[in-house]
Amino acid sequence: MRIGAIEAGGTKFVCGIGNEEGAIEERISFPTGAPEETVARAATFFRGKGVDAIGIGSFGPIDINPSSATYGFVTTTPKPGWANFDFLGAMKREFDVPFGWDTDVNAAALGEAVWGAAKGLDSCVYYTIGTGIGAGVFAEGKLVHGLVHPEAGHMVVSRHREDGFAGNCSYHADCLEGMAAGPAIEKRWGVKGADLPPDHPAWGLEAHYIAQAVVNTIYLLSPKRIILGGGVMKQAQLFPLIRAEVKRMLRGYVRSPAVEDGIDDYIVPPGLGDNAGLCGALALGLAALRDRSGR
Amino acid sequence: MRIGAIEAGGTKFVCGIGNEEGAIEERISFPTGAPEETVARAATFFRGKGVDAIGIGSFGPIDINPSSATYGFVTTTPKPGWANFDFLGAMKREFDVPFGWDTDVNAAALGEAVWGAAKGLDSCVYYTIGTGIGAGVFAEGKLVHGLVHPEAGHMVVSRHREDGFAGNCSYHADCLEGMAAGPAIEKRWGVKGADLPPDHPAWGLEAHYIAQAVVNTIYLLSPKRIILGGGVMKQAQLFPLIRAEVKRMLRGYVRSPAVEDGIDDYIVPPGLGDNAGLCGALALGLAALRDRSGR
Numbered sequence: 105m106r107i108g109a110i111e112a113g114g115t116k117f118v119c120g121i122g123n124e125e126g127a128i129e130e131r132i133s134f135p136t137g138a139p140e141e142t143v144a145r146a147a148t149f150f151r152g153k154g155v156d157a158i159g160i161g162s163f164g165p166i167d168i169n170p171s172s173a174t175y176g177f178v179t180t181t182p183k184p185g186w187a188n189f190d191f192l193g194a195m196k197r198e199f200d201v202p203f204g205w206d207t208d209v210n211a212a213a214l215g216e217a218v219w220g221a222a223k224g225l226d227s228c229v230y231y232t233i234g235t236g237i238g239a240g241v242f243a244e245g246k247l248v249h250g251l252v253h254p255e256a257g258h259m260v261v262s263r264h265r266e267d268g269f270a271g272n273c274s275y276h277a278d279c280l281e282g283m284a285a286g287p288a289i290e291k292r293w294g295v296k297g298a299d300l301p302p303d304h305p306a307w308g309l310e311a312h313y314i315a316q317a318v319v320n321t322i323y324l325l326s327p328k329r330i331i332l333g334g335g336v337m338k339q340a341q342l343f344p345l346i347r348a349e350v351k352r353m354l355r356g357y358v359r360s361p362a363v364e365d366g367i368d369d370y371i372v373p374p375g376l377g378d379n380a381g382l383c384g385a386l387a388l389g390l391a392a393l394r395d396r397s398g399r
Numbered sequence: 400m401r402i403g404a405i406e407a408g409g410t411k412f413v414c415g416i417g418n419e420e421g422a423i424e425e426r427i428s429f430p431t432g433a434p435e436e437t438v439a440r441a442a443t444f445f446r447g448k449g450v451d452a453i454g455i456g457s458f459g460p461i462d463i464n465p466s467s468a469t470y471g472f473v474t475t476t477p478k479p480g481w482a483n484f485d486f487l488g489a490m491k492r493e494f495d496v497p498f499g500w501d502t503d504v505n506a507a508a509l510g511e512a513v514w515g516a517a518k519g520l521d522s523c524v525y526y527t528i529g530t531g532i533g534a535g536v537f538a539e540g541k542l543v544h545g546l547v548h549p550e551a552g553h554m555v556v557s558r559h560r561e562d563g564f565a566g567n568c569s570y571h572a573d574c575l576e577g578m579a580a581g582p583a584i585e586k587r588w589g590v591k592g593a594d595l596p597p598d599h600p601a602w603g604l605e606a607h608y609i610a611q612a613v614v615n616t617i618y619l620l621s622p623k624r625i626i627l628g629g630g631v632m633k634q635a636q637l638f639p640l641i642r643a644e645v646k647r648m649l650r651g652y653v654r655s656p657a658v659e660d661g662i663d664d665y666i667v668p669p670g671l672g673d674n675a676g677l678c679g680a681l682a683l684g685l686a687a688l689r690d691r692s693g694r
Contacts, residue, residue, distance in 0.1 A: 261555070327546065
């Protein structure tokens, strides 16, 4: 079985071909340009390779409601040319195979649940913390959609009492993304996070905000594992800081060994590393193929 | 078809018998006493009535993990006698029928999805705001469980800048429940909420906190409807205040007609009124029966 996968990011596209074990056999990546040109490059990669299905995990916001007239569209992005672009439709005109279509973060959550850090679990939440913040939610064995799709990056957070930073989100100023995404770190401290030493106070503050998102996720969804990925989480010193802050904030309320005794295995980096997105897209393609065959 | 239903509250038990249309044909209620005595009263009610299944929506925390050794137990409640009580097991010893078992709020969410305010939708979140605050989550056509079960009442909230109240949660002080449940209102203002006039500043403050829970719920889960029930929500003046505060906090970020144009039909009281819990337990029983028959 050969499954096509597209990790469609706002900055770069990664296209790959993999199998039902999650192994990527071939891949290319290229910068995200104008939509028609970018789709054409992806199509050129897949053409003649006999893929049985294609999965797409896309940057967004995107329309993932199958009964909507704009299903498959990128909707309101500021990225030039992509707003209201029928991405899925453009791919379907090129390939007559089943397509999986979801957000980049839902794809990553699924990839982690099938082959990664949440393998074998029927629930997990995947956060990406980088230029922006987003989350994919996998609950009761299914990716969660709804009215639109989760947009957990804009969660309300309680400001740290020593943090005078106004916030950086163009919609909400001091929401989670406005206080804790990469650009917020850079704006608050005047240098990129990657250039701050591991013992800089920036990381304690960062843990304060990310821990709130984790705690609220535990309270609202009670997932069996929480995976933190994205550029900011390359700062490995954040993990122990976040875990300690989560325990401090929960104050023993959630009586579960996973949280009380095993938090190092509960709040974890992606098991698939930088492949979470591409493997997730592969898993979406595989799921679409299985749906089509009624399996 | 005759389905038994138990709305097991910490203060009172409601037992009923209903049909597959959600109609309750007969009911009793009695105060929640010691566990053995309370279960005996429930069993007496159902005995000889030929129920095909029984659904229980219980106060908690409870163990809802079918593979756990304490599945069906009430776990850590301070309620005398009920901690570590095998509630479901005690009922199963009395009746050899399929049992549905879930939290009171998950039951209410299911009841609302099957017959109430979220009828026909595949997702909704049900909040009860009363002596405590809890939420039931229905997503992608399923009730959400996980590590334990949602405990949304303890969500982190951002304090209103004019609110000097320390908070009332014995675990977290100023979490959502600590700032906005009925006892917090009473402690902050020195009188019960029910005795405050509808134009009292208490309600604006209450809307501030409840709106944060709603907004975070939209961001994390994107449910197709949010239902607010429980004693505090009998104050009907809260609904317009909460809806306005939610729109103010979202700042146009969530592009969905349901939120942008139809918020009066998006944030709503329970369609089943005070029957949400009992009808929900009925729906749990019905689901257990259908699972058993493989439908």
